[in-house]
Amino acid sequence: MTELSKSLLYLDGVTVSFDGFRALNNLSLVVGHGEMRAIIGPNGAGKTTMMDVITGKTRPDKGDVLFNGERDLTKLDEAEIAELGIGRKFQRPTVFESHSVLDNIVLALEGPRGVFSSLFARLTGRECDRIDEVLATIRLSDRRDELAGSLSHGQKQWLEIGMLLAQDPALLLVDEPAAGMTDAETAETAALLRRIAETHSVVVVEHDMTFVRDLGVRVTVLHEGSVLAEGSLDQVSADERVIEVYLGR
């Protein structure tokens, strides 16, 4: 119970199957407050399904998913989980393309999400400052009025991270933030995530080993829906089973 009480995210024995295929198989994972964790694993290891379970998109067949040691995430839907303080960045950048960069941030900005409060919503000065701050962080200040759809791939990735920042969740789930980025962009993204991790808990799913090394955090290796190994990148890359999974086939 001690592990449970000090954890931010606690998965125990989570199993998800689709038509007999087990996407997650008795998966257990604990992420502490303020921790940044990298999840790696080959295709089909269950990384995205795990994210789906945490964010309420997929209901597990069995197992516990607890947030902050008390809230049962399997009983909540996506919006409730988001309001609880879990933000998610998708693998392929998904921003609201027909909104301006500014509006994307405004929509994500922490605040009431009800229908009538948004019908009569006006931006306060504090919120404007916060938006400027986020835009500066993701280096999109000078493109704030452009349509999000007109941004480059890398900029969309950053805008999505910016939306996460504006949402200010306790836990960020980041799915392959470096996909499709140049080396320079990848390094900058790693730096950005490290900075975010100073004030938030972060779970990063990534293929790119250089990027994971840049992050310099504890690594969990998934394979066939369960945890294969856990530890520093050097430890897990020395693990024989991990080598077999990555290279053996």
Add this chain to the structure above:
Amino acid sequence: MPLGLSRIGVAFLLSLAVAAVLVPVLNLTVASDSTWHVSTTNVVLFGKYLCYALLALSIDLVWGYCGILSLGHGAFFALGGYAMGMHLMREIGSRGVYGNPVLPDFMVFLNWKELPWYWYGFDQFWFAALMVVLAPGALAFVFGMFAFRSRVTGVYLSIITQAMTFALLLAFFRNDMGFGGNNGLTDFKGVLGFDLQNNATRCGLFALSAIALAGGFLACRAIVSSKLGKVLVAVRDAESRTRFIGYRVEHYKLFVFTVSAMMAGVAGALYVPQVGIINPGEFAPANSIEAVIWVAVGGRGTLVGAALGALVVNVGKSWFTGALPELWLFALGGLFIFVTLFLPKGLLGLVRSRRVASAAPVEAPGEPVTVIDRQAAE
């Protein structure tokens, strides 16, 4: 500008205001042999088109801004129409063929002895006016609550909205529903004491329709330019993304669907006294789909375009059915195909495309929503 009105929007409001004043004046004061005279036939005809434009506006609000393609908005229009029609029936009073002060003629004909309970209150105009918005609103709310909560989207939603209006069509055809069956409600005499056959009443209804259209436009504008409007567009473009940043998508959809149904109800209520009849044919699925094409022609997600589309298509329809009746369905069918293939942003989109790109959500390759789902399923 307030409400983010574009120049086109302002021009639209101004021309409505001018029409609301000028058309009655030209009909009532100018001699009928003058070239400036507007015939009563045309006043009624264009009054009808204004109601259609309001219906188109309501469809654009849900389709253009929230991506909900309703193929059943004709049902809300017709319900509003029936609510008004019931009041007009009660107002006939003893002037009917059978002279019964309480029962409408068709009930006397069916040998009914008492007014059904759901006809109570419709002798009061205020009650009928309330029902004009509440009846379609309630239907939309209940229907939407079920549909949106269980995440019925896309074509599935379109098909069940069509089934909804089809079911209502069948229901209203039944005599024992108490809404006049096949023949519907007709032979109205007057409204609030004004004679419906009187030119001045007709001009008044025309002006009222223009004002309602302007009001509807401003209301839609207020909604879409608020933060709520931005959420709606976000839902349209990337529904699950919107969920993941914490918005209860079903609440937003329900809100806009209900508001839109109420607007459609108002349009139907103004339509009925002008054409003098409301019958179950208004529930026909074909009517609802035809209204959708008005929006597509004008340009969805533009509001003004939707209203203009309704006017353009209906003027065309009047011309065709007069001059080449055989060809009208070819023209209408061809319009559906042409607009979807070659004019995805509609007429207004064509004008605007060089200026602002904020208009219609013309997905280039595939829909953003599916992009997320596919990726999230990986």
Add this chain to the structure above:
Amino acid sequence: MPFGITLRRIVLAVALAVVGASGVGAHADTLRARIDALATADFAAKEAIINELAAAGDAEAVPALTALGNGDLQVRKTDGKVIIAVRDGNSYKAIDPVSAADLGPVDRAALDKIRVNNNLRRVISAVVGSLTLRSKDPSVRRAAADAVFKSRDASALDVLDEAIAAETDNGIRRRMVLARAAAILQTNRPEPDRLAAIAVVAEHGNQDAKDLLSSVAASADGEVKRKATASIALIEQSLAMWSVGQNIWYGLSLGSVLLLAAIGLAITFGVMGVINMAHGEMVMIGAYVTFMVQEVIRTSAPALFDVSLLIALPLAFLTAGAVGVVIERGIIRWLYGRPLETLLATWGLSLVLQQAVRSIFGPTNREVGAPSWMSGAFELGGLTLTYGRVWIIVFAIAVFILLLVVLKRTAFGLQMRAVTQNRRMASSMGIRTTWVDALTFGLGSGVAGIAGVALSQIDNVSPNLGQSYIIDSFMVVVFGGVGNLWGTLVGALTLGVVNKFLEPYAGAVLGKILVLVFIILFIQKRPRGMFALKGRAVES
């Protein structure tokens, strides 16, 4: 004796029909001579003539004898000819007693009635009974037995007993035994006889038997009453069961129609994901192809009429399929990934096709005939099944199986599934995806076309034919589960049966509304239908 008169009337009708059909043979002359002799004979001579007729065993004498017993056999004063006078409105018309030919109107004053007394009536009744019940023609015997059952004429009992003893056809004997039981129940025979009769009637178990027993239960008392009442309860039970059976049959029949209408859609919408609102018009095209095939056959080769539907099937498939391919190439391929636009464009297309057919064939219904092997009906226990419906069910199942085989067992089916599941992968494996798309759509449309051939048999062939099916078809596919042919089968049959079971309680229209509401609610609960595919493939 009111029942006796009823019997004679019925027997007269039966016999007239038989005589009219069989024509007049050579022995008709002797028959006519005997009947003419009746005009002048006294009662004793009449009895002799009647007995001669009975001895000849000639059923053709029955109309004349019956008329004689009823006092309708008359002599026309103008020419002395014996005729049957039948009241025709306010006047009388003459009918030839042998050939049943209509001899035109006749004035009552110009007729002389051939007199009979009670003794003669009794003789006639017995002779008529034995002539019909022991006729050589089985259909006359059967009709006579049924007539006795309806009339419950106790006077026929003696003849009936003889007839039963002589009867060789089991079916007819059963009817005779039943008729005998019905007649016995009208008499005051001892209780055991009547109880046995009730058992015989109860075994028959239909509505007529129930009515008969009800009248017995009302008039009798004691053991007879008790047994009749108990038998009624049993009959009611079995009737209820048969009516459930009949409802299921009607439901399956409606379900097979829905299946036919929806099965093409199960391919275009279910497999390809294309919303084709012009699907109903493909059905309509198939129906009009049938109409045209029949027109050509009527004018140039009437002998082929019975196979007109078989000729129409491939033509309808090819025509509708070709239209489908053109639609896919011309419109739908530009709209892949934009389902709502596809919906609107194909709706427009449906308007165009309807108007085109209206312009070519006119707005009114066109007559499509049923070949002989599809008309008529037969009885199965308490069920009445029409051949048309039976064939449509058989046909729907055949189309379903054929389609299943095409999808699962042919190279084309494999390519089709490959393309719909992973277009890029299929393409890189050398499958010509664009052609697979076009042909798949053509297949779906072609199947709709052959559905049109079948539906032309039960629905009006008009430009609106397709529209009446489109909502139902979508409901079936969505209810059954998109992308699953078995789901479509179960969905169609379920909806058909549910619809027919609601009808008696709610009426046809309200029943349909209830079904629509049910489906709307069902889709809320299970948006992907009854037999939804689960898992990752669906999500994308």
